Amino acid sequence: MATAISANKAELLAIANSVASEKMIDKAIVIEAIEEAIQRAARARYGAENDIRAKLDAQTGDLRLWRVVEVVEQVEDYFKQVDLAAGQKLQKDAQLGDFIVDPLPAVDLGRIDAQSAKQVIFQKVREADRERQYAEFKDRAGEIITGVVKSVEFGHIVVNLGRAEGVIRRDQQIPRELMRVGDRVRALILSVRSETRGPQIFLSRAHPDFMKKLFAQEVPEIYDGIIEIKAAARDPGSRAKIGVISYDGSIDPVGACVGMKGSRVQAVVQEMQGEKIDIIPWSEDTATFVVNALQPATVQRVVIDEDDSRIEVVVPDDQLSLAIGRRGQNVRLASQLTGSQIDIMTEADASEKRQREFVERSTMFQEELDVDETLAQLLVAEGFSELEEVAYVGIDELASIEGFDEELAQELQSRATEGLERREEASRAQRRELGVEDALADIPHLTEAMLVVLGKAGIKTLDDLADLATDELIAKKRTDNRRGPPRSERAERAEDRGGVLGEYGLSEEQGNEIIMAARAHWFEDEPAADAPQAGPAAEPQTGEAADADPAQ
Numbered sequence: 001m002a003t004a005i006s007a008n009k010a011e012l013l014a015i016a017n018s019v020a021s022e023k024m025i026d027k028a029i030v031i032e033a034i035e036e037a038i039q040r041a042a043r044a045r046y047g048a049e050n051d052i053r054a055k056l057d058a059q060t061g062d063l064r065l066w067r068v069v070e071v072v073e074q075v076e077d078y079f080k081q082v083d084l085a086a087g088q089k090l091q092k093d094a095q096l097g098d099f100i101v102d103p104l105p106a107v108d109l110g111r112i113d114a115q116s117a118k119q120v121i122f123q124k125v126r127e128a129d130r131e132r133q134y135a136e137f138k139d140r141a142g143e144i145i146t147g148v149v150k151s152v153e154f155g156h157i158v159v160n161l162g163r164a165e166g167v168i169r170r171d172q173q174i175p176r177e178l179m180r181v182g183d184r185v186r187a188l189i190l191s192v193r194s195e196t197r198g199p200q201i202f203l204s205r206a207h208p209d210f211m212k213k214l215f216a217q218e219v220p221e222i223y224d225g226i227i228e229i230k231a232a233a234r235d236p237g238s239r240a241k242i243g244v245i246s247y248d249g250s251i252d253p254v255g256a257c258v259g260m261k262g263s264r265v266q267a268v269v270q271e272m273q274g275e276k277i278d279i280i281p282w283s284e285d286t287a288t289f290v291v292n293a294l295q296p297a298t299v300q301r302v303v304i305d306e307d308d309s310r311i312e313v314v315v316p317d318d319q320l321s322l323a324i325g326r327r328g329q330n331v332r333l334a335s336q337l338t339g340s341q342i343d344i345m346t347e348a349d350a351s352e353k354r355q356r357e358f359v360e361r362s363t364m365f366q367e368e369l370d371v372d373e374t375l376a377q378l379l380v381a382e383g384f385s386e387l388e389e390v391a392y393v394g395i396d397e398l399a400s401i402e403g404f405d406e407e408l409a410q411e412l413q414s415r416a417t418e419g420l421e422r423r424e425e426a427s428r429a430q431r432r433e434l435g436v437e438d439a440l441a442d443i444p445h446l447t448e449a450m451l452v453v454l455g456k457a458g459i460k461t462l463d464d465l466a467d468l469a470t471d472e473l474i475a476k477k478r479t480d481n482r483r484g485p486p487r488s489e490r491a492e493r494a495e496d497r498g499g500v501l502g503e504y505g506l507s508e509e510q511g512n513e514i515i516m517a518a519r520a521h522w523f524e525d526e527p528a529a530d531a532p533q534a535g536p537a538a539e540p541q542t543g544e545a546a547d548a549d550p551a552q
Helices: 002-023 027-046 084-090 111-137 208-218 253-258 260-271 286-293 317-324 326-338 347-369 373-381 387-392 395-399 406-433 438-442 448-456 462-466 470-474 489-496 508-523
Strands: 052-056 063-071 099-104 144-153 156-160 165-168 184-195 198-204 227-235 239-246 276-281 301-305 310-315 341-346
Touching: 002 027, 027 052, 027 063, 027 111, 111 184, 111 198, 144 165, 144 208, 156 184, 165 184, 184 208, 208 227, 208 239, 208 260, 227 253, 227 326, 239 253, 239 286, 239 326, 253 260, 253 276, 260 276, 276 286, 286 301, 286 310, 286 326, 310 317, 310 347, 317 326, 317 341, 326 341, 341 347, 347 373, 347 387, 347 406, 387 406, 395 406, 406 438, 406 448, 438 448, 438 462, 462 508, 470 508
Parallel strands: 165 198, 239 276, 310 341
Antiparallel strands: 052 063, 063 099, 144 156, 144 184, 156 165, 184 198, 227 239, 301 310
16 A cells, blocks of 8 residues: 555655656646645545645655644534644643644545646646736737747637747738648737636737837847837728938938838838838827828818817819828828828818818808908908907907907907806706706806706716716817718728717816716715714634644
C-alpha cells in the first residue's frame, strides 16, 4: 500500500513540475492546488465537518495531515472543538481558547482520489493561467502585436499570440482582406477584458490607431516625438487621412512621413492592403485645417458654427464632386479628422441659403417689432437674427446703426421685450393645454417653449422628466445636409435621433441640473443617512483561526 502511495505522490509532483513549467506559473500555485485536492480527499475519509489541513513537501512529496481543534469549556461542535482535558492529552500545555493540532494518518490516494486531485489541480492551474494572461496584456492596449492565424470562425479571426489568444472581430478587419490559417498578422490590441471564460483580447486592423502605430514604426521622427499625428480618420481598405505637425521648424512633417520616394508611406500602405493615405499638415486654425483636410478640392469660403460644431464649406461648382468624393468619402473623412460636421455647398447654394435666411429674419422682425420692411432688413444686415438679440443688446450698439438714434433703439428694445413676453404667454397657454405640470416650470434652464416640446413628447410630470437620461434630454439632433449618394432609410433614422430638447443647445451640465432637479422629490421623504435605527444592533463576532503546522 505504501508503494501505491509513493507512486501517487511521485505522479502528483511530476504533474506539478511539468504544469508549472509548461504554463509558466509559480510552482507554489500548483502545490497549493495539490494540497487542496488532498484536503478534499481527507475530508471525504474523516468527515467533511472536520477542519483538516494538508502540507505537501515540494521536494520529497511527504504528506502531512492534521485536524485543527479549539479548546473550549463547553463543547458544542465535536468535530472542531475539544474540552480542556481532551486538549491537554493532545498538547500538554493547552489552555482554553487555544487552537491545537491533531495529527492524522496519511490518506491512501486511490485511483479515484488521484483523478479528483488532478481535476482540482487543472482547474486551479487554468485560473492561474488566465490571471497571468490578463496581467500580461491588460496594460498593453494600444500596442501593435504580431501573431499567427489559428482559425477563422463565423468571420472572426482567432490569432495565436504565443501564451494567449486574441480575436479580430469582423468589424475590425480590413474589408476584402483574406486571412488563412497559419498566416502571420499584425494588429492593434484594442482592449483586454477579464471575463468568466478567461481574458478576452480584442484586436483590430481597422482602427485609426493601428495606422498611427504603423507610422510610428516607420517614421523615426514620430517615435522620437519630433512629429506628432494629431488626428487620423480611416475608411478601412479604401482611403485614410492623417493630420501631422512638426515641433522642429527644420523638418517638414508631410515629407518625413512620405519618406524618400514614398518608401515610408508605402510600407504602411502595403500593411493596410493598399489603402490610400492623404498626409495633411495639421493647423490649430480650424478653417485652415478644414481647407487642408478637403484636399485635393479647392475651397472658397469656410463658415464655422462653434455652438453646433458644424462647418459650412463653399466650393466652386466644378469642385463639388471632388470635395464630396466617391460616395461622400472625402468629406466624411474630413469630418472625422476635424471632429466637426462639414456641409459642402456651391456658391449658388450658399447665396440661395443666405437670401432665404435674410427674408425669413426680416419677416420675423416686421411681425414681432411691428416695423416696416426697410428697418427690419437693416437689422438683419447688421447681424441681428433673433428677437432676444434686439431685446438684450446694449442701447449704444443699436443706436450706432446708421439712421438709428437712442430713442428708436429704446423703442425697438421695448417692442422686442413685449414680443418675447407674448411668446412666453402663448407657450405657457399651450403647455397647460398639453397637460404639463406647473412644477416643471420651476426647474432651472427650462423655458415655456421647452416645456411645450416636452409636452408634445409625452413628458408632462416630474417623474416623466426624472426617468430620462441626460443624453435623452439634450443630445443634439444629427443632421446631414451634405450632397452625396442617397442614404438608406436606416441611416436616415439613425441620424435623426436626438434628445428631446436637442435643438436648444443645452450643455451637459445644464442637462444634469435639470434631471437632478426633477428627481429631487424622490428623496424628500427618505430618512437621513445618519439617523439612528430602531431596535438593538447586534455586534458582529469575529474570531481568528490558527493555521498551525504540526512540525512547530
